[in-house]
Amino acid sequence: MIVDCHTHLQCSERGKLTEEHQRLCKNVDACFVLAGAGPQRNEWNADLETYLRQTPKAYGFAAVNPLDNDITTKRLKSLKNQERMVGVVLYCAEEDFHPAHSRALQLYEAAEQEGLIVFFHNCPPFSQTATMGYAQPWLLDEVARLFPRLRIVIGRMGLPFYLQTLCLLGKHENVFADLTIHPQKIWQVYNLIMGAYEAGVMDKLLFGSGFPSAEPDHCIETLLGFNKMLADTHLPQVPREKLRSIVERDSLKTLGIK
Structure with a gap:
């Protein structure tokens, strides 16, 4: 089972990528x-809803800004009723709101009640106007404590603050992180994986x-070939079965998606 837990339908440089996806x-x-x-959030959410109906393998996360979007239980119930819409994605740094803002807490309460996952996409590249202080994973500690049944995913390991992410993964049963790597950034990949292994949170x-x-194929190749990258060094390695377990994890089951 291979589940790619971090993909997008658009990018600023290439526009919409429906066929490529x-x-x-x-x-x-x-x-x-x-x-x-x-500002195009509503359009992109509509595009996502359409794409999910056309693509049986896809599971969606609607973009929500709790400061200016409807965050009522009724609204989230409506989201959940859409075909394979399983959660919401928040961009706290880019949209300049604290993850524990009172409005955000109302959103988490409704999401927990409706069984929706909350994905925090606070990771590079940041725009010039982003508030990086709101990207720090430790701010989610309060959220995880207040809502222990809320399933939380920290995008891209919470880079550049991944050490905070490792602490949260070890502390809270309901917190996960997606290991989205840049295959060409060898030293970064090494530190992310070795840090998780030593912290016991693989x-x-x-x-x-x-x-x-x-591309997922390139990322999988990099992860499974992790120890080969270290062949001519004296750096510690990670058991291959641990690496394979990440690639082959049934993330749908792990996150309770049916």
């Missing part, structure tokens, strides 16, 4: 599709490609 879906068993943030990592920034 459908090609990606042929190479995985399932994938999470995250709607984008910003079972909390979900595979992701970050498409269109990378």
